[in-house]
Amino acid sequence: MNDELKGEVTRGARAFVAYPQMRGRGDLDPDARLEEAKGLALAIGLVVADAVAIPIREPRPGTLFGEGQIQNIATGCELNEAELVIVDGSLSAIQQRNLEEKLKRKVIDRTGLILEIFGERAATAEGRLQVELAHLDYQAGRLVRSWTHLERQRGGFGFLGGPGETQIEADRRLIRDRMAKIRRELEQVRRTRGLHRERREKAPWPVAALVGYTNAGKSTLFNRLTGADVMAQDLLFATLDPTMRAIRLPGVEKAILSDTVGFISDLPTQLVAAFRATLEEVTAADVILHVRDIANPDTEAQKKQVLDVLADLGIVPGEDGEESEFPIPIIEVWNKWDLLGAEQADQLREAITHREGETIVPLSALTGIGCDNLLEVVGKKLTADSKIYDFVLPAADGQRIAFLHARGNVVSEEQAGEGADGPQLRLKVRLTERELGRFASL
Incomplete structure (x- = not known):
């Protein structure tokens, strides 16, 4: 690796974001995907100098992008004085190495960026274990190259430095041993969580779990309903560790409200596995509140991402029609109603009347409008089959x-x-x- 790439990139660094727009993909539209990528960069303290979508007809196995596209990225970096390139997609180790050599800059892909965010935000011992496991899994496939942060002792998991971690030896056996140890510790966490769930099932309180796409407003709603002070900012992945508080509901003397990690498109497979224990809390809920940012133009695509994860957990039927293992009633919470224009709000109210078989509550967690109605609906849902x-x-x-x-x-x-x-x-x-x-x- 070139000497100029060996310096660490710090918070406040200028980043150039490139979204490889693959032909035939039916995910978020390019503008929404770029906004999400910029949000990920901002969440880790970077300055987004520019962000562009780059159409990809046929991915190049060595670089992903074509030579002309790489030159355009390099020119954009020069014009914007960007010292880091974020590719909002998945890069192989070879692609990452080749792009760094051609661009003469540090390159990080979507998986690496999300791992950095999780590494910085994880607050509990369990969360830190999960992030470390995911990061080791990610690095294990990249030992073919000379990772500068494997050459010396330093803090953090990646290029920024996070919760603090000693040198990760560039040796697959040591990494496998460490991963095995973490998995054993996480298995103990799962058993402990299972015991806690069994106690809660015997305790006289139902559980309502908040789920939703990242930045949909779950933590803001959690704070509004419980009077708690959970971190609630306009940042992606503001919440990583599950938080629970007691609330009062009409017809239910006491209930437990649980806040969970936000979902996101193309979540790294390492993190899907590593955070399984956290998401398993949802399977013990009596009712699920699916919080949606109804003002977001890609709210339907975001909903699909959430339902896909819930199907993986066995809560809702999958696309193949397989029955859910943990059928739990779901209330859709259409949040950020205060951001809608009058015409759009009227259209959505009309849409709600035609959504038979679904329970939908429009509200604004920020202003509190509709929150009392939500509590009433949750109370009725919890006592519906009594x-x-x-x-x-x-x-x-x-x-x-x-x-x-x-x-x-x-x-x-x-x-x-x-x-x-x-x-x-x-x-x-x-x-x-x-x-x-x-x-x-x-």
Whole structure:
């Protein structure tokens, strides 16, 4: 590698973003994809000097781009004084090396950029383990080249430096050993999460999980509904670690609201696997709130990305029609309603009336408009399949009586005489089937 490429790129560096627009791909339109790429760069503290979409008819195996396109990128870098090139797509190790040699600049692809963001944002020990595993997996296929940050001890996972990590030896065996150790630790995390989920299933509180495309406003809505102070900024991947808070709902004394990592198109496969444990929290929810940025012109494409991930988790049916393993009711939350014009808002209200079989709540998490309605809808959804059951319990059975009061709607409660366990209580309680099952397991 040339000497001029060995310096570290720091926050505030100027970056040239190139989006390889492949023929026949049906993803986000080029303008939206460029905006998303710029958002990723801004999220890691870079300055976007310029961003262009470059049509690709046939990808070049050695460089992805054609010679003329590479020259145009080089010219753009010179004119904009860019010291870093971000390719908003996947590059092989050979392509990355060849582009750096031709452009005389550091080159990073979409996977590397997202890994940098995750490395900086992961706040918990589990999150850091997941990011390190993903980064090692990414690097394992790139040991054919001379990675400058493998040559010395330095902080962070990649070209910026993040949570802090000692030298990663350029040796596949050492990387495999480290990855195996991290996987064992993450497996323990999964088992712990499973135990926590089992406890929550026995606890008298339903769980509502927020999911959605990154920057859709999940954390802002989470803060609005819970009064919490979770990081909520106009940044991609502002939330990486799951956060839970208690909320009150109409007809439900207490519920747990869970905020999750945002989804994104072309999420690196390493991260899909590494963050599986985080996303598995969603499978234990009683209801899912799919938060959408309804003002975004690509909101439908973003919705498809989210549903594809939920299908992978077994929550919604896949495209092949396979039944979902964890069928969970979904409420679509059409957020950022305050950004719509009057005509567009009217059109969307009309569209809602024709969406049979779906539950849609328009709101603005920023202003609070519609949030009370959302709480009411969630409360109704959680109690939709409830029935009245008759229980006779020992008056001393405080745990189960408390469960019925907290999780169900107690219609009546009266003395029922003496039993083998002492004074008895008769309770008529409205419960859902799921809550009845939890009660039976107490």
